[in-house]
C-alpha cells in the first residue's frame with residue numbers, strides 16, 4: 001500500500017484515519033467539502049487535499065486516481081442520495097485492484113443474520129424518522145449505499161462501528177460477523193480505534209467481502225470473550 005484516498009477526511013473519523021495512514025508512511029489524498037478544508041490545517045503540508053462534495057463524481061475521479069486504497073466515511077447527509085452517490089463514485093472510479101474500505105454503523109445488515117435489541121431497533125427507528133422529517137439525514141440512503149457495495153465484485157470491506165467515544169487508543173478493535181454475538185455486547189469503541197481498524201483493513205485480505213462489526217478490545221465483552229477462549233484452550 002503506497003497511496004490512499006480518504007473520502008470524508010475532515011470529519012472526526014476522517015482525521016483519525018489521516019493520522020493512522022501517515023503513521024504507516026502512506027501518501028494521503030483527502031476529500032472534504034470546501035468549507036471544511038481548514039479542519040485539515042494540521043495536515044496541510046503532508047497530504048493532498050481535493051475539495052468538494054464527496055458525491056461529486058469528478059471530485060472522486062480525480063482524488064482516487066492512482067490510489068491503492070480508498071477509505072470512505074459513509075454518511076447519509078440530506079435526502080438526496082449523498083451516501084449512495086459517494087459509494088457509487090468510489091466503486092466506479094477507484095483503480096480496479098484498489099482495496100475499498102467503507103464505514104457505517106451496526107444498523108447495516110448484509111445477510112439479515114444480525115440480532116438487534118429492541119432498544120437498538122427503537123433508537124434507529126426514532127432517530128431515523130426525526131432526522132428524515134427535518135431532511136437532515138436519511139438512513140435509508142446508507143442502506144442503499146451498502147446494497148450497492150455488497151453487490152459489487154470490487155475488493156471491498158464494510159466496517160460496522162458500534163457506539164463511539166473519544167479517548168486514547170486501546171488497540172485494534174475485535175470484530176465479529178454478526179451484531180448480537182456476545183463479544184460485541186459492550187457496544188463501545190474508541191473513535192481513533194475505529195479509524196485504526198479501517199486503515200488496517202486496507203492490508204488485510206481476509207476482510208475482503210466481509211462486514212466486520214467491531215467493538216473496543218478493552219471493553220468488558222471483548223475481555224470476557226478472550227477469557228473464555230483462553231479457558232477453552234487450557235481444557
Ligand SMILES: NC(=O)c1ccc[n+]([C@@H]2O[C@H](COP(=O)([O-])OP(=O)(O)OC[C@H]3O[C@@H](n4cnc5c(N)ncnc54)[C@H](OP(=O)(O)O)[C@@H]3O)[C@@H](O)[C@H]2O)c1
Nearest residue numbers: 008010011012013033036074075077103104105161162164
Ligand atoms: N457517531 C457514532 O456514534 C457512529 C456510530 C457507529 C458508526 N458510525 C459511523 O462512523 C462514520 C462517521 O461518524 P462520526 O461520528 O465519526 O462522524 P465524523 O467523523 O464527524 O464524520 C462526519 C462526516 O460527515 C460530513 N458532513 C457533516 N455534515 C455534512 C453535510 N451537511 N453534508 C455533507 N457532509 C457532511 C463531515 O464532513 P465535514 O468535515 O465537511 O463537515 C464528515 O466527513 C459514519 O460512517 C457513521 O455511520 C458513527
